[in-house]
Amino acid sequence: MCCAHGAALLGHGHPAVAQALRQAIKLGFVNSFETEFHEELARRVCALIPCAEKIRFCSSGSEATLHLIRICRGFTGRNKIIRIEGHFHGYHELIYIGGQPPPDKFPENRNRPYLESAGIPSEFANLIIPLPYNDPPALRQAIAEHGKDTALVILEPVNYNSGCILPQPGYLELVRQLTKDAGIILFFDEIQSSFKKSSGGAQHDFGVIPDVCTIGKSLGGGLPLSAFCGRADIMDMCKPIGPVQHSGTFNAHLVPVLAGLAFLEEAAKPGFYPHLRALEVHFHEGLDRIINDYDLNMVAPHHGARFNIILGRRTPALRYEDAFCHSRDVMLQLIRECWERGLYLHDYGGSPAHHGYSIQHTKADIDRALNVLADVLKAMKPVLKKPCASRSVTRG
Ligand SMILES: Cc1ncc(COP(=O)(O)O)c(C=O)c1O
DSSP states (O other), X not given: OOTGGGTOTTOSSOHHHHHHHHHHHHHOSOOSSOOHHHHHHHHHHHHHSTTOSEEEEESSHHHHXXXXXXXXXXXXXXXXXXXXXXXXXXXXXXXXXXXXXOGGXXXXXXXXXXXXXXXXXXGGGGGEEEEOTTOHHHHHHHHHHHGGGEEEEEEOSSBGGGTOBOOOTTHHHHHHHHXXXXXXXXXXXXXXXXXXXXXXXXXXXXTOOOSEEEEOGGGGTTSSOEEEEEOHHHHTTBTTTSSBOOOOTTTTOHHHHHHHXXXXXXXXXXXXXXXXXXXXXXXXXXXXXXXXXXXXXXXXXXXXXXXXXXXSXXXXXXXXXXXXXXXXXXXXXXXXHHHHTTOOOOOGGGOSOEEEOOTTOOHHHHHHHHHHHHHHHHHTHXXXXXXXXXXXXXXX
16 A cells, blocks of 8 residues: 555556557657657646646656746746645755754744755755645745745645645635735645546645646656646746756656556546545545544544554644654554555655555455454554653644
8 A cells, every 4th residue: 555655546567557668669768859649648637737738747756846946936036935844845955945844843943944854055944934734824924024035835735745634624725815916826736646536636626726736656657757837927937938947858758658648548537536436435434443443543634545644643633743743663563563464554764654545456455454454453552542642842
């Protein structure tokens, strides 16, 4: 139930992807210019993703956020980025700052954004304004103070990277309105959320349309393919129309483009989302029943084909620090016990990260997973019933 961190929504060895690979062998793997297949993929994705008037392709999620942040800066002539704590947007210098600070760097993160990797110059942190998710007053204040210097507000509409934290009713609408009023670009990072619940992404699921977004992971059917897209006037900042550079030998590589077309073909079949939805309902009804029966202090929030496990609380988190009650050591033990019984949950260092299923999973697979979980959770009942032991956090 790792599914390549969300990239393998078609599962492994899917025949449609295998066929795309055979087609690539006939055509040639790499040409570094566009073909009718690129055009077809662009046309199809733009028809599905509500904000997408124009699109460009690259390989990874990190590349997509990097390029699109540059475009947002080029378009607005501003440099600051408002971002949300707990949200993850890739590993590069522009944004790997202030997202997931450890609890002991919290709430200090809001005054001095935490550098998430050695090697990132601290000067980059001067351009980052981290905010708590689902907090309208914090958002209003940040835009009032920094709006004139801010190029973009970036967020994961479904924060799978820190506990599947969902936007509270009205929050995304407020972000949409405030960014519009302040001339700030609203950027949804849908690298993970795209295609998980519907083919229109979280922007379709919640009915709030950003100016631009990134999509990735499942799009390539398991091959490295990501994209950034959005309003035509913003996308036209790219050379040769505008002054912003975006290029690269392996961007829009033909093999993932063909696999992407195969993915979209599968996702468009009438049974695709109903099947994923049936798995979601079956899994969570079963898991919630086990949690209730054993009276455990844990919760498994979900959106579409991905879910998270948070230990130490019984209700979904609303913001990053709500999951500080989660014990990484207990989670690693839970994962180990599952492995030993044949269920693979990826460890992510024991964090409250995401897991999921693919179109090739069946209800019988879900039943097997639930049987393992029932066994493991029963064995771990004493430790999972314990109230949260970790420190509480003062809001900054
Ligand atoms: C929301 C989000 N953005 C960006 C990324 C980075 O993607 P990649 O690992 O392909 O660079 C990820 C990866 O997990 C992600 O979940």
